[in-house]
Amino acid sequence: MDSRIVDHEEAGPAMNTGRGWLALVLATLAVIGAGAAERLGPAPLPEAEASGAVSSVWLCPHGGGEGWEGTIEIANPGDVPVEARLHTLSGGGPSAVGVVEVPPHGETVREVPASARGASTAVEIFGGWAAVAWVVRAGGKDGGMGAEPCTSSPAGTWSVVDGDTSQGVHSYLIVMNPFASDAVIDVALYLPDRPPVREADWTDLPVRAERSIALDLGPRALGESIVGAQVIATRGRIAVASLVVRNRGGIRSVLGATADAPRWILPVAGGTGGGTVSLQVPGDAGIRFGGTLLSTSPPQTAGNLTVIRQGGASTVSAPVRTFGPSAVVVQVDGAGVVSAGLREGGPGPDDAATGGTATPGRAWVVLPTALGGAKKPAVVLVNDGDEAVAATLQLLPEGGGSLGDTITVTVEAHGAAGVPRPFLQGDPTAAVLVVAAGDLVALGAGTSGPGGDGWYAMALGVPVPLGVTGLPAPP
C-alpha cells in the first residue's frame, strides 16, 4: 500500500472550511432556535366566536308538601327576550310544565307543582341569560314561606348547613337529578358534638334519572339543633337544597354550596335581628374562625364570634344579633374551609335562611321572595371591600320594560345598605337588577302571607355573568 502523505489533488479536494462553517452555523441556529421556541411557546389561540346559541339550565330543588304552592321566578335583565322550558321532577318522573317567554328587562312567574316533599323544577333558558329562583309557600297543615335562587351549576359535591332535627322540626335534603343517567350519592351528616353520620343506606344511594327525592334527616340525627350535610355524587350530577319545616309553622330553604370556602358573606334583611350563624367543617382538622357584622354602622364583631375554635368534621352554630339590613362575614383562619349558613327569625313564626356567598360580584338580579298578600319586600346590598361602592338598581317587572327610573344606592366600605322601601314597593313582586361599580353581594327578603308579616323568606341574589347585554351602566 502506498503510504505517502498526500493532500489536495490526490486525496481529493482539500477539506474546504466552507461546509464546516456552514455546519457550525446551522447547528448553532438549530440550538438557538430550539431555545427561542421553548421561550416563545405556542401561539395563543383566538377566543371562541359563539354562534349565538345561548342557553342555561337552572335547577330548583325547592321541595314541597301537601297543599304547598311552588313558584318559579325567571328574570331577564337583558335586552332580548328569552324562552324558558320548565320540567318538574319528583319521585315519579318528569313532566313538562310548559314553555314561557320572558320579556327583556322583565320577569315571568310560573306556578309549578310542589305537592311532593321531593319536588323540584328544572328550567332551561334559551336565547339569552336569565336568573331563576323559587318560592314555596306552605299549605295544608303547614305554614310559611321559603325562597332561594336556583343553581345553574349541577355538580358532584354539595354542602348545606341548615338542618334542624330538634323537637317539632323536620329537616330534609332535596336531591334532584334532572339528567338522563342515574346518579349515585353518598350522604354524610355533620353534627355539633358527634362524629359524622354515614349510614349504609345513604351510601351509594341511587337517585334515578330525571327524579328528585327528599331525604329526611330526622331519623339519622335526631335532636340536633344544627345538622350539616355533605352530598357527594360518585356518579352523575345533582343539585341539593335543604328544606326545614316546623310543626308550629314556618319553612325555610337553603340552596347547597358546591364548594367550601374560608370566607363567607351571609347577608340578612327583613328579619327581627335574631339570627344564627351555622358552620360546617368538612375536614378532619379543626379550625379557628371569627365573625364580623357589616351594617350601616361600622363593622363590629358578630355576636360572640371573636375567635372560635371548632373541631374537624363537625358543625357549629352561634347566635348573632343583626340590626336591619346587614351581613355576617365569617372568616376562617389559616387554610381551613367551611360551608356556612345563616337563619333569621321573622316577624312571625316563620323564619328564613340563606347559604350566603363567598364571591361578591358587580351585577346581581334579586328575585322577589314576597308573594301573595301583604307583601313587604326588602333588599340588602353588602360591601365587603375597602371602598364605598355605588350601585344602580332597576326593577324588572312581569311583562318587562322596567318600571320607572333607576335609583342609586351607595354602600360604604365594609358595610351594608338597604334598598329604599318606596322603590321596592313600586312593584313588590318585581325582580331587582343591581349593577354596581364595585363588588357587592345582594340579597332579597320579604314578608307576606295570610297572616300579614307571618311568612318570611330570604333569597340570595343571582350574580349576572359577563356578556349579558342591555344592563344599565353602573354609576
Added chain:
Amino acid sequence: MLAILVVRSTEPALRECLHSLASQTYGALGVLAIDDATSDGAHELLVRALGEDRVIRHETPLGYARSFAAATALPVAAAADHVLLLHGDVVLDPDAVSCLVEATELAGVERVGVVGAKVVDLDHHRALRDVGRSVDRFGHGMSPLQIGEIDQGQFDRVLEVLAVDGCSMLIAREVWQTVGLYDERLGADDVDLCWRARVAGWHVLMTPRARVRHGLRHADTDGEGPRSPRYEQDRVALASVLKNYGWVTLLWVLPLDLLLIIVRLLFLALGRHFEEAYELVAAVWWNMGHLGTTVRLRRIAQRGRGVPDHALRHFTASAGLHIPRWFQTAERIIEEQRELDTQEADAPASQRLRHRTASFVSVHPVLVGSFLAVIVIAFAVRSLLGPSVLVGGAIPAFPATPNGFFQQLVSGFRATGLGGSLSASPALAVLGGISYATLGATAWAQKAIVIAGPAVATVLCYRAVVRRTGRPGASVVAAAAYGLSALMLWAVSEGRLAQLFLMSVMPPLVERIDLAFARGELNDGRWRFTVGLAVTIAVGVAFVPGAVLAVGLVAMLGALLGPSRRRGITLVAGATVGAAILVFPFVPTIAAGGGHGLWSGIGQLDAWKLMRLSLGEAPGGWTPALFFPVAGVLGLALARGKRRAQAGRAGVTCLIALALAWLSVAGYLPEWASNAPAYAVLAATCASFLIGDGLSSAMGGMERASFGFRQVGGVLLAAVLALGLSLQALAAMVGNWSIGADRIPAAWTVVDAAARGSYNVVWLAGTDGQPLPVPGGDPSGVVPAGDASVAYGLTGRSGMLALDMGRPLTGSGTTALQQALVDVLSGTTVHGGALLAGLGVRFVVFDEASVPAAALSAFASQVDLELVPAAGLTIWRNVAALPPAGVVAADDEASAIVASDNPDVIQRWEPVPSAALSADDAGWTGSAEGGNLAIVATEFDDAWELSSSTSRPQPAFGWGTSFADVGSDVAIRYGDQLSRTIEMWLLAIVWIAASWITRKPVRR
C-alpha cells in the same frame, strides 16, 4: 460418427473450429457442414476445408434446428451410430470427440442417449459456459453456474443432467430417430430435446473430459422477429411443460404455472415493466396459438415414454428458491475470506479478525445491512405478528374486504365522516391492491404495511443516497440512520401507515428534485423525468397531501441555491402539474376548506425533542435519537468535492424543515402550510442525505490525507453513527409499540360494546400536537376557544378509517360540528348534546389529562351530555343523539328545529325515538317504524333521492339531509354517481399513461 457442423456466418472461430475437427484423435469421424445461407466467405472456407461434397448450402437461412433436421434427413446421418451436432463457433479439444464417445459406453450407465461437453468461453478458457442444465418445475432452464464462474475443476466429473449445451451435443441414432431432433418451432432448444430423450428413458450425460470452447451464442428464432430473452424462455418453457410432463404432473403443474404467470404479470405491471409483461403474455399467447401442434408433438413424446416424471424429479429445481445460488454466494464470500487469511497469515488473530470484518463489510455493505435489518425487524415486529387485527396508536381501521377500498374510491358520495361529495384519495387503490395481494385479508395488508413499510422506506432511501453519492457503503449507513430514526420508529409505533408511505416516497422525491436543480444531463430525458417525478409526488400526496409542502420547500430552496434554476423550476412545476393531473379528483378534496387537507395537527411542541425528530412518545424517541441530526451536521461538515453544494442545500433544507415543523405545531403558520410530519420527514431525508454525503467524502484515501478535521470528523461521525444506530436498533427490538392486538382503552371497549347501532364519536385532545384518544386517530382540526381550545376529530364507532386516508374532514357538516364545539367550549350553551345530535354524535371522548381544564368544565356543564363511568377516558354520552341515519316521528316543533340552520333553535332539540337506517354501498335503507321524517348526517346534496317517492331532500340542521313524509320502507340513494364514475375512468387512463411513459425498458 457423423459431425454435423452448422455455420451461420463467418465466425472468427470457424477456421479454428475446422482445424479442431481435423485434429481430433477419434478416428471414425465424418464431418458434414451445413452452410446456412452465409454470405461472407464462410462457404468458401468450408469447401476448402472439407471439400464440395461435404458442404450443403441453404439458399435461405433456416436456423440451427432446421439445419440439423435437414442434415439428419440425409442417408449418411442414418448410417452413423451417433451424430455430433456442432455450431460453427465451437472449438473442440483434440480428444473431445473421443471423450464424448467414451461417455456413451460408461460402465454402469445403460442407454446413454445424449452426451454434452464441458463448455468454456472461446476467449477466456477458464470461464465456464455450461456443465449441463436442469429445469425448474415450470420448464425454465437452470444452470448451476454463476455468471463468469471460473473453472477450478469443481465440475470435473461425469454428471447426469437433464440437458446439455447443444453447441456440441452427441446424440445416439436411436434417440433422434425415435424422439426426433429439435422442436423447430422453438429453435435449437437443448432443454426440450434432452428432456424428450430423458422421457424416452435415455440418459443424458455431461463429460468434463470433453472440453469445447464456444463463442457468443446466436439467437435462433427461426424467422420470427427479435424478442426478449424473457419471451423466449417463457415460450419454450411452457411448450416444453405441455409436451414433456405426464398427465398427472400436468394436472397440478399447469394451474400452478398459470397462477405464477398471473402473479408475475402483476409484479411486472406494478414495477412498470410493461414490455416484459407484454412479452410474457405474448409467450402464453404463442403457446395457445400453437396448442394443436404442441399436442401432436406431445403425443409423440408421451408415446415413447420410458420413465415416469418422478424419475426425473431430481433434475428439476424449486421454482421459487434458487438455494444453490445463495450457497454459491456464500461460497464466494468464504473464498474471499480465505484469500484474506492467506494474505494475513502472519498477522495477529485480532488484527486478522478486524481486517476480515472490515473487508467483509466494505465489500458487501448491502448484504451486511440487509442481514442486520432482518434481525432488527424480526425482533422489533415479533409482537405484531399473529392473527389478531392491529389496533391502537393512530392506525386506521381497514374495511372488511379489499372491495371496500375500491367502492369508496369510486363512490360519488363520502360514506364516512359527515358525508359530502369530495373524492376519496387514490391511495385507496393502493391499499386495496395490497389487500388483494394479501389474499383479500385486509388485516394482513395492514400488518404488511406496518412491517414492510419501514424496510421499503429504508431501501428507497438507500437507493436515493446511492444515486446521489455512488457509494453503497455510505448509503447503507445513511439509510439505516433513516430507518432507525425516531421519526420512523414513531411512525411504526403509532401505526401511521400514511406516514410510512410518505417516508418511502420522500427520499426519491427529494433526490429527484435536487437532481432537477443540479448540473448535468438527466439520464431519463426531461419528459420522462418530469412524469416520473410527477408520479412520485402524486403517490406522496395521495397518502399525505401535506407532502406538497415539502416539495414546495425543496423546490424553493433549489430555485434559490441550485445551479440549474430555470431547468429545475420548469421540471418541478411541470411535475407538480402532472401530479395534480394524476390525482385530479382528489385535488378539490385537498383544497377544500382553504387547503385544510394540507394541514396536520400532529407534532411536537418540545423543540428539543423535535430536533431529534421525535414527534411523539414511541420507542427510540429518547435522547440517543439525537445521533441522527448530529451525524447529519458532521456529514455536512465533512462533505467535500462535488458533494459540497448538494450537502449545503440539504443542510439548509433540513434546518428550515425542522423550524417549519415546530412553527406548524405551535400554530404560527397558516393552516394550509402547517404539517409538522411532512416537514419532519423532509428533515429526516435531508439528514440521511447529509450522512451519505459526509461518509462518502470521508471514506477512501483518508489514511493518505494529511491529518486534520477529515480524520477527526470522520472518526467522530463513525462513532456517533455506531453508537446511535446500535442504541436505536436496541430500542426498536425491545420497544413496546403503541399498536398491537389489544391497544384499545378498556373504557372505550366497554362503552362501544354496550352501544347498539351505528353512531359518530367526537374525539378531543389538547392542542399540543398529540393524537386523539385511541382509536380516534389524528385531529381533524382545532376548535379555537381561548383557554378551552381543543383539537377534535369525528369518526364512526370503529374509529379512524383507512378509507379516509389523506381525506380531511371538511365541508358544511364539519363547520356545523366545529361551531357546536365552539358553542360548548365558550360556555354560552349547555345544550351541546342537542347541537351535536344532528351530526349523529352519540359520544364525546377525551383523555382528561390532555384537555384544558376550561374545556372539561364546559363539558361538565352540558345538561344533555352524560358522563359515562369509565376509567382511563372521559366519555360523555349525548342523550339527545340521533343516529347518523334514521327516521323520527317529528311534530311541527321538531320539524321546525330540523329545518332550521340557527344554532339557537337547534339547541332546543329534545330527544325523540328514532328508527336507525342501515348504510349500504348506495346509501341507506330501513324501516320508518312509524316515523315521518328521515334525517341523515350527511352533507346536503340535491342529488340525494328517496326511492319510490317524489319527496325532495331538504337541509337538516342547516347542513345535513332530510326527507319529509317518508313511507314505511325507506331507501335513500345518491343520484349523481355518473360524474364520479367518469372521473375514475379518466384517472385510470391518466395513470396508465404515466406508467407507460415511465415504464422500465425490457432487456433484449
